[in-house]
Amino acid sequence: MNKFKASGVGEAINRIDGRLKVTGMAKYASEFPVENKLYAQGINSTIAKGEIISVDTAEAEKLDGVLAVITYKNAEKLNTFDEEMPQLSTTTIAPVLQSPKVNYYGEFVGVVVAETFEQAQYAARLVKFEYKQDSNPAIDFDESRSKAYKPNENSDYFRGDMAAGMAEADETLDAIYNTPIEHHHPMELHAIIASWENGKVTAYASQQMVEHSTIAISDTFQIPKKDVRVIAAYVGGGFGSKLNTERHAIMAVMASKMLGRPVQFTVTRHQMFTNTGMRQFNEQRMQIGAKSDGTLTAMSHETLSHTSTYQEYQEPCGMMTKMLYDVPNSEIKYRLIPMNFQTPFAMRAPGEATGSFALESAMDEMAWKLKMDPVEFRIKNDTQIDLSENKPFSSRLLKECLRIGADKFGWENRNMKPRTKQEGNWLIGYGVSAASRRAPYRETSSKVILELDGNKVYATIQMDATDIGTGSYTIIAQTAAEYLGIPVEQVTVELGDSLFPLTPGSGGSWGAASYCNGARAACLNAISKLKQNRNIGKDEDIAVAELLKTNNLDKFEAEGTATPSEEFKKHSVFSFGANFSEVWVDKDTGMYRIKRMVNVGSAGKIVNPKTAYGQIIGGLTMGAGMVLAEQTKVEPNFGNFITRSLADYHVPVNLDMANIDVVFLPEEDKIANAMGIKGIGELGITSVAASIANAIFNATGKRMRDLPITPEKLIKAPLEAGLVS
Template sequence: MKTSNESGVGNAINRVEGHLKVMGKAKYASEFPVPNKVYGQGINSTIAKGEIIGIDTSAAEKVKGVLKIITYKNAEKLKGYDQEMPFISTDTIAPVLQSNKVHYFGEYVGFVVAETFEQAQYAARLVKFEYKEDPKPTINFDKSRNKAFKPSEKSDYSRGDFKKGMSEADEVVKQTYNTPIEHHHPMELHATIASWNNGKVLVYASQQIVEDASIAISGTFQIPNEDVRVIAAFVGGGFGSKLNLDRHVIMALMASKMIGKPVQATVTRHQMFTNTNMRQQNEQIMSIGAKRDGTLTALSHETLSHTSIKEIFQEPCGMVSKMLYNVPNNLVTARLMPMNLQAPFAMRAPGEATGSFALESAMDEMAWKLKMDPVEFRIKNDTQHDLHANKPFSSRLLVECLRIGADKFGWENRKSEPGTNKNGNWLIGYGVSAASRNSPYKKTYAKVILKLEKDKVNVTIQMDATDIGTGSYTIIAQTASEYLRIPIDQITVELGDSDFPPTPGSGGSWGAASFCNGVQSACENAVSKLKKNRNIKNSEEVALADLLKRNQLTSFEAEGMAEPSDAFSKHSVFSFGANFAEVWVDKDTGMYKIKRMVNVASAGKILNPKTAYGQIIGGITMGAGMVIAEQSKIEPNFGNFITRSFADYHVPVNLDMANVDVIFLPEEDKIANKMGIKGIGELGITSVAASIANAIFNATGKRMRDLPITPEKLIEAGLEPGVKI
């Protein structure tokens, strides 16, 4: 990819903040030079269920530098939940250390504050807890089925008559697909420097949505929201784990209030497994009916997952099955089991990443039964109307993604009979999957500050948006450059401060569209007001410096706001894509290599092909990780995670990954928003796992329905009915 230093959107320029990161000048949450700060360390429970009946802090209190040890006995009283097992969201309160009850292994039971990080860690290990342990915690997925419940009325969806549709089918597929617990594991650990000063709160924190973090803090401590300031100038990855406020921030603030000093708290890599959310384990039963000509008659998607015994989160695995294909009879259900585990929460493409594995694997199984080409089978069941929302799509180029991807990939060379494409000991398979991801667009505010210095205008953009490594700084600067018609090196972008104009933050693939339309509005307002002051027609082109001079100003500020239109609300707005994978499997050992991948994305206007490419590559890598190795295992007797570090929780590295081609289709969806932008950050992971699993079937004749797909599973699996190797 050629990069360019040109101004404006659509150019593949380098990141404007890249030099700061390379030089170590980009400050992350734990790197701000806050005077007089001390250090806190959380203490985790060592049982899955029970009560604390004794605490011995005497040894820890003797450690040099220890300032405070906080447990439920001396913790400040915080706001509790108004109802039993509430649904959690990005601004939910986060009470901690409020009782002697233990609900899961690793739950915070104490917090030690000391003058140094090492002192706090050492003293934390010396605090002794005595428990009355409940010998029967609910930690086994299979044994918890009788406790499954429907989380809400919206958890179930149906249209048409599913049973009737299945009875009309000539071929039926009914299979169960399993995805394990996964953890997000961004490079930057969750961290905070929290200060409580005369009722005013200042928090440097690794958060994806600073406004919601501020709301959660004010709600937890029952203080005015205007007294809370959250700063997240740079966030070293999140993948959803930093959407909501985790309890280390509350403990650090509580400690700061008690001792009168700023407190820094960093979650350890081990604690990332127990204290910063996770993706749920999902059991998904797919039932599909189709006519011999490939017409779908019915489709159901039934999901069984778990939540904590204190809070509810439901991963919407069936979302993709409601809208991706033209199927008249549809049933989607979700059930949750309360378990003695931490509450799960959103992980990159929540629902789509896991749900698409089940759907797109089942679609491949049906294509095999029908003896149809898997690409043509998907195209035959395309639709331009979202049957779930009963709205037309604002734009939908799924067929184009499949056609162009197949051509680029060389799909015509695929052999339909499994096991027939060989190279020595290797069995070679081709797989395909379709992808879709909702493209939300949310109300966003931005401020533009213009300063005339000699004949040059320097511009500052301020908004509380965050950059979680996705390139927000860059695309915002490009947008300002485009609409102010000035070089990008004259633009400074300031993000991640709750004192700045509010935005929805980073997450859910709404960031780029929301941020940039907000910036466009602010820039256009600035130019329009300056022209109006001097009776200049909006259509007349006047350089920004000349506008300020004509107004006899050396500085000027304007704000803007962007929000969804009526047209947006009347349409279903999604990004679409297609994944193609070539996999080589050793027929004797079950070892496999992902040799080639092609991803085609239809995601509206691409603001910066370089950063967008990085988003797709990152998504593809996480999708491959779902297949290759990623899983968090629970010790069946005690409820602790036996995967506790990168030594045993494996993620893909360079040698695991294929050669990847990424194609962006030209598209500007003006119904989606004024600039024609759609989400891309989560589209990249969606259905990647299915394309690899489908390629493995094409290579071996073995259907792999449980992730991750390990060599052991491949060796032990039998051939599918009808496969002759």
């Protein structure tokens, strides 16, 4: 086994929790050894809209081991929404089993609790529901268009005069791009072990944001937040699906309260299609105007999506369009259709992943119209000002990403005219896209515990942050090692407990910057206090071990909080990137392979190149999945999802993926935060789909505006006007 003595930031060290994971010692939500626990199994509705008129629980209740069947008839009374269509957020309450009303196919209508998982699962099948079914549920997107509404007054954004900008353009584009419903599928199923004891709740839960989960649970049950403890030491992936507290968690807490024993509830893979969120279907209309020299004059991005009939969520597809290019006239609009599906919510790079497909495909189309190189077209319209907020970027190396990526990829070998690069029966195409992702930095607190053992100092870092597979444990340890001046192996990191100092949790690409700066603040505060105690100058370089000895201490604790600076607030802080793809398409069958991908990113200081590389590879794979296969199809008669397992919801496997090169540009951005760290977890997926679609056009001469791009769609698609086969 390799032993690393690296003492801090920037080293490509192995994950410090790797051994725990491969030996099964890292405990996930459903693996904690809680004594005397029961098992819960949810029951799903079999209609898309209507109400329950009778429930027969007799057969299930007769089974050995079954302790309760809970439905709206006997459920605990919970806090419910006081408005008709509340917005879904990470702290939103999650009332469940409060009414006979059914809002969508698969909605939880009951839960069985038994001594074993098998007993609960079998008994759930025996509970009989009779429904009064509404004959006209909203399950067809096109048929429901007339119900579209503007979510709120701030939904639309305007800059300049869109009509005037289009009028002065020499070339215009008006096209619609569609991205389907997609589902998060982390390896770890959603799970919770909940215990209600003397009015206090302890929950081992698969949650990305433990603080927000304590708020959701306490508000739903209307108990003090201090009486709720959420523990999420390890989370086996989330991709946004574990940001908010879902109804299975509330049912587990409810069952524990009712039965006086801990209750484990694990959502099945099938139920993860209907009960743990999804990405919306988005119909996106792009309008672009440009001068003949490539100067953009106008850009519009209109998104039509759906939400549930009881909660509101809008994926912000126009975020990149507002700020990525120097466009004087711009419009961003959103409209929502209430439909009888579960409420959609954030999925990796919400807004950017889907919106970038429309934006960057449209940019490629406009470059083709102008007969310009698509790399040069993007560079020509670069800007150092975020026009949507009228702020300068803290740093922006988008042009560098595009130029360096083009050089590494061999872009000079690309033929501008489609269908001209061929090998045997394969048509070969090159595609490019630009990427951006806001790099948030949020207030984060941390505790450091220093212990002296001989001449060695051991440090423990505590914060309620979570590691969702991204490497948080490792980069926090590296940060502590860096600022304490000790080896990484002398640092222990403890995460995912709501009793620990407060952080924003995992999501939105703010984790690395926030956590590391929080750990840094605690370490620097500890050193500062130890020096102050002995009147040692703050700039005097003295080892932590000597500081503890000088203070006659074997143990010392300190906390610190990192907050965004005033300069941060005055700037627009983003990570930027560029994607290049080479695609080979069989001209007879429409089958295609992604042969090569080059990703170049500027994301500030890279704390650990190895974990960062893993994040980009994961993002590129998910981006490829958007093009190759990922889609959730709705059964048109009943509103259920046809694709409801990993056997028919297809994701990329190793053989689908390309040879990949990842390049991180050196970037120092101390406006972003003191350590200069920016997020990359969501940058990796952004615009990937567009680069592949653009490569397919360069190979075939066919514009593909609907994801996923299947061989059938590709064969049926017409050639771009003016091209011949």
